Amino acid sequence: MLNIRRIGFRLLLALVMLFGVHHTYADQAKVRVIVNDNVNINALSESRVRWIFSMRQTTWEDGSAIKVYVLHEQDPIHQHFCKNVLGMFPYQLERMWNKLAYSGLGEKPILVDDSQDMIDMVSQEPGAIGYVISGSLPPGMRELKISKEG
Amino acid sequence: MMQKNVFLLLFLSSLTFSGLTLAGDLVWHGFGAQGVIQANDSNYINDDGDVSYRLTEVGLNTSYRINQKLRVSAQGIYINGGNRFDEGVRIDYLFLDYQVLNSPRWNINAHFGRYKNYHWLYSATRDVPHTMPSIVLPQSSYFDAFRNASLGSDGISLTAQHLNSLGEWDIRWSYGNTQIKQEQTENLMSTLATGELNHDFDTQFSVSFSPLGTGLSLGGSLLKTDFSYDAGDNDIFTDGKVALERFMLSLSYSAEYWDINAEAMREKTDFQGFFFDQRDADAIAEGLYVQGRLFVSPDVTLLATIDTFDANNRDRNGSAYQQASGGAVPAYFAFRDQLTLGASWDFANNWRIRGEFHKVKGRARLAPVFIPDTVANDSKYWDIWALQIIYWF
Numbered sequence: 001m002l003n004i005r006r007i008g009f010r011l012l013l014a015l016v017m018l019f020g021v022h023h024t025y026a027d028q029a030k031v032r033v034i035v036n037d038n039v040n041i042n043a044l045s046e047s048r049v050r051w052i053f054s055m056r057q058t059t060w061e062d063g064s065a066i067k068v069y070v071l072h073e074q075d076p077i078h079q080h081f082c083k084n085v086l087g088m089f090p091y092q093l094e095r096m097w098n099k100l101a102y103s104g105l106g107e108k109p110i111l112v113d114d115s116q117d118m119i120d121m122v123s124q125e126p127g128a129i130g131y132v133i134s135g136s137l138p139p140g141m142r143e144l145k146i147s148k149e150g
Numbered sequence: 151m152m153q154k155n156v157f158l159l160l161f162l163s164s165l166t167f168s169g170l171t172l173a174g175d176l177v178w179h180g181f182g183a184q185g186v187i188q189a190n191d192s193n194y195i196n197d198d199g200d201v202s203y204r205l206t207e208v209g210l211n212t213s214y215r216i217n218q219k220l221r222v223s224a225q226g227i228y229i230n231g232g233n234r235f236d237e238g239v240r241i242d243y244l245f246l247d248y249q250v251l252n253s254p255r256w257n258i259n260a261h262f263g264r265y266k267n268y269h270w271l272y273s274a275t276r277d278v279p280h281t282m283p284s285i286v287l288p289q290s291s292y293f294d295a296f297r298n299a300s301l302g303s304d305g306i307s308l309t310a311q312h313l314n315s316l317g318e319w320d321i322r323w324s325y326g327n328t329q330i331k332q333e334q335t336e337n338l339m340s341t342l343a344t345g346e347l348n349h350d351f352d353t354q355f356s357v358s359f360s361p362l363g364t365g366l367s368l369g370g371s372l373l374k375t376d377f378s379y380d381a382g383d384n385d386i387f388t389d390g391k392v393a394l395e396r397f398m399l400s401l402s403y404s405a406e407y408w409d410i411n412a413e414a415m416r417e418k419t420d421f422q423g424f425f426f427d428q429r430d431a432d433a434i435a436e437g438l439y440v441q442g443r444l445f446v447s448p449d450v451t452l453l454a455t456i457d458t459f460d461a462n463n464r465d466r467n468g469s470a471y472q473q474a475s476g477g478a479v480p481a482y483f484a485f486r487d488q489l490t491l492g493a494s495w496d497f498a499n500n501w502r503i504r505g506e507f508h509k510v511k512g513r514a515r516l517a518p519v520f521i522p523d524t525v526a527n528d529s530k531y532w533d534i535w536a537l538q539i540i541y542w543f
Contacts, residue, residue: 103278
């Protein structure tokens with residue numbers, strides 16, 4: 001019993017020491033956060049984007065519904081978006097969404113097949129938010145300016 | 151209580167339906183899992199300790215958004231875990247979700263009906279296999295015999311989430327009770343308990359905090375709950391009450407290729423009546439588990455957990471407990487230390503197979519609690535192994 005406690009204590013200690021090495025990725029490839037043209041904002045902070053993609057904010061400031069679109073967990077663009085914009089790992093987000101969907105607390109975002117689907121949905125659906133990695137944006141949507149500060 | 155809640159739901163829903171234009175959307179999710187499990191030399195799964203297929207979990211849930219403020223959410227499950235909990239179909243949750251406030255800084259919701267326990271790390275989706283780290287959860291915090299009473303309750307639950315410059319905060323409060331079936335009473339107390347066990351009320355409060363950009367989450371929760379017992383004919387128990395208070399601390403840390411989750415609990419129980427022999431069963435139990443996971447690849451996860459539990463912090467080795475029973479119940483029923491090793495593989499989209507092995511020292515946290523099965527559980531050391539396949543959508 002004591003041994004197990006000692007092992008537990010050491011594990012915790014090791015964990016505390018590892019806090020220092022946690023960091024978010026700083027890759028240079030640009031992920032662009034896009035919204036439908038009817039969304040009445042031009043900029044968001046990274047923590048606000050995370051707040052929206054973790055499905056905690058479900059309505060825009062004018063009271064209309066936010067529709068969150070995401071790519072598959074293993075899609076490189078999704079992984080890039082999670083690490084660089086949200087500052088978290090895809091599995092963390094997946095875990096949060098599962099908790100919402102299987103405990104009744106909320107809803108998962110809407111899954112799209114690929115970037116073209118993402119662009120189609122965000123440009124067509126009022127209140128939509130999503131992300132793309134590059135390329136020109138068709139009419140019906142625009143890019144949000146993302147600021148680093150909380 | 152549940153019937154009242156269902157009527158309340160229907161009543162509120164009817165008001166909403168009549169007054170608003172519907173832009174509703176209906177969402178479905180579900181899961182199914184089947185496994186094989188063995189706990190030899192133990193009554194944990196079955197009475198003979200043989201290999202068992204009684205490891206089935208099936209569920210279907212739906213969420214209907216009536217408008218931006220109101221949503222109805224429900225999940226039904228079928229579960230079979232052998233002796234671990236009572237087999238059958240149950241409504242896991244069914245509540246009306248009213249969004250009190252939703253802003254860039256706050257998200258506040260009230261749930262009326264059968265709500266879930268959102269207070270512990272794994273309590274909200276305890277019966278949803280693919281959201282759980284292991285097939286058998288650390289029993290110090292997630293005691294199987296107590297599962298139904300700790301899954302959620304019929305009543306009201308408030309959840310608030312807040313974002314500020316320090317990080318993200320989750321604050322939750324709930325008040326309700328649950329119905330305890332005779333089968334559960336027998337499982338928890340003894341097959342000789344002929345009376346009725348009532349879960350009078352259950353109130354919980356919890357806060358968790360995730361500092362921005364750290365991958366860390368720290369939490370604390372308080373539980374206060376009362377049970378009462380009305381003795382039946384030829385009962386070996388007498389009328390009584392049990393007041394239970396639990397305090398928990400939790401820690402989660404998520405790195406890219408590994409994570410750690412830990413919960414420590416301290417649980418105080420006060421008995422009034424219950425036992426003919428007026429025995430002093432009041433105790434403060436303590437437990438701690440630390441669980442580490444390694445994400446070897448996007449599809450493969452390795453797991454190691456240590457879990458320790460003492461039923462009475464003044465009698466950690468159980469000697470006083472054994473003495474009080476006149477030597478009938480061995481000291482090792484007063485503690486439990488458990489090492490778990492496991493692996494899981496997501497072999498296709500929404501499919502997972504996993505296996506685990508547990509080495510256990512001690513027999514605490516086994517049902518029935520008050521009159522332990524000393525015949526089936528006749529040794530200090532024992533093992534559990536399990537394999538499971540899961541599908542979800």
